[in-house]
Amino acid sequence: MDRPDVKRLARQLKALGHPNRLQLFLNLVEESQLDLAKGRTHDCFLAKLLGGLDINAPTVSHHVKELADAGLIDTERQGKQLICSVRPDALHALRALFEPTGT
Amino acid sequence: MDRPDVKRLARQLKALGHPNRLQLFLNLVEESQLDLAKGRTHDCFLAKLLGGLDINAPTVSHHVKELADAGLIDTERQGKQLICSVRPDALHALRALFEPTGT
DNA sequence: CTTATAGTTCGATGTTTCAGAAACTTTGGA
DNA sequence: TCCAAAGTTTCTGAAACATCGAACTATAAG
Numbered sequence: 001m002d003r004p005d006v007k008r009l010a011r012q013l014k015a016l017g018h019p020n021r022l023q024l025f026l027n028l029v030e031e032s033q034l035d036l037a038k039g040r041t042h043d044c045f046l047a048k049l050l051g052g053l054d055i056n057a058p059t060v061s062h063h064v065k066e067l068a069d070a071g072l073i074d075t076e077r078q079g080k081q082l083i084c085s086v087r088p089d090a091l092h093a094l095r096a097l098f099e100p101t102g103t
Numbered sequence: 104m105d106r107p108d109v110k111r112l113a114r115q116l117k118a119l120g121h122p123n124r125l126q127l128f129l130n131l132v133e134e135s136q137l138d139l140a141k142g143r144t145h146d147c148f149l150a151k152l153l154g155g156l157d158i159n160a161p162t163v164s165h166h167v168k169e170l171a172d173a174g175l176i177d178t179e180r181q182g183k184q185l186i187c188s189v190r191p192d193a194l195h196a197l198r199a200l201f202e203p204t205g206t
Numbered sequence: 207c208t209t210a211t212a213g214t215t216c217g218a219t220g221t222t223t224c225a226g227a228a229a230c231t232t233t234g235g236a
Numbered sequence: 237t238c239c240a241a242a243g244t245t246t247c248t249g250a251a252a253c254a255t256c257g258a259a260c261t262a263t264a265a266g
Contacts, residue, residue, distance in 0.1 A: 006122055006125055006126050006129070007122050009125060010119070010120055010121055010122040010124075010125045011120070012120075013116045013117075013119045013120040013125065014116075014117065014120025014121065015120070016113070016116045016120070017113055017114070017115075017116040017117025017118070017119070017120040018113055018117065018223090018224085019109055019110050019113040020224090021113075022109055022112060022113045022116065023109050026109070046242075046243075047242075055224095055225075055226090056225085056226065056227095057226095057242080057243065057244085058225075058226065058227080058228095058243090058244075058245085058246095059224070059225050059226070060243085061242095061243060061244055061245085062223095062224080062225085062244095063224095064243095065244090077232090077233095077243090079232095079233060079234075079242095080232075080233050080234070080241060080242050080243080081233095081241095081242065081243085082242075082243065091201060094201045095198070095201045095202070098194060098197045098198045098201070099198070100136065121253090121254085123254090148212085149212075149213075150212075158254095158255075158256095159255085159256070159257095160212080160213065160214085160256095161213090161214075161215080161216095161255075161256065161257080161258095162254070162255055162256070163213085164213060164214055164215085165214095165253095165254075165255085166254090167213095168214090180213090180262090182212095182262095182263060182264075183211060183212050183213080183262075183263050183264065184211095184212065184213085184263095185212075185213065
């Protein structure tokens, strides 16, 4: 039943399967929720997401691209900054994967 | 807020971040649910889990150990066979991770 | 005791990934 | 025009992975 998406899902899980990327993603999710709660759009530029992560620019850039390529986040350039946002569909897919009603 | 578990969770996500392992795990989850629905205990020996996966013994063995090391499944030898079962706590943790109430 | 089954362990090999240094690209001012 | 800010690209080396063949272990059945 799952056959076709397994590859896509595995890709997304792999993207999250690295401490720094997972933290980056969780920071973003949290920001999104804060902003959604306030009724604003949920965007966030890179530097804000680092939250204590001890990695430097090139590595961050690499990780962000990884998340984007896996379809977990969207990015959009705005002036000098890169604005990131979580893809709701990806979040849904991940939730569904672990739900009891998974199949 | 998530700091401490991030590493453990990343490890689990990484373990699932490989198509074959993910499929293996999903097969197991499915079996578990079938068995739970029938009110029986949910165990399953390896060969039954392969379901179309085209990998041979040593690789399977490796993947299973990976899942076990990540704390996603339990294994137990029963005669000639290796019995696998999903760890409910791991499943919960993964669900919680993607829930809106994640933090 | 012999054989078959079900996995495991041990290399070997090729691939992928992570991280940082250095140099580059945009963009927004001074 | 010149500079700083925020990322990006390219390269490189170390570490981690995935897969397989061959040899091994343990158990069950004859």
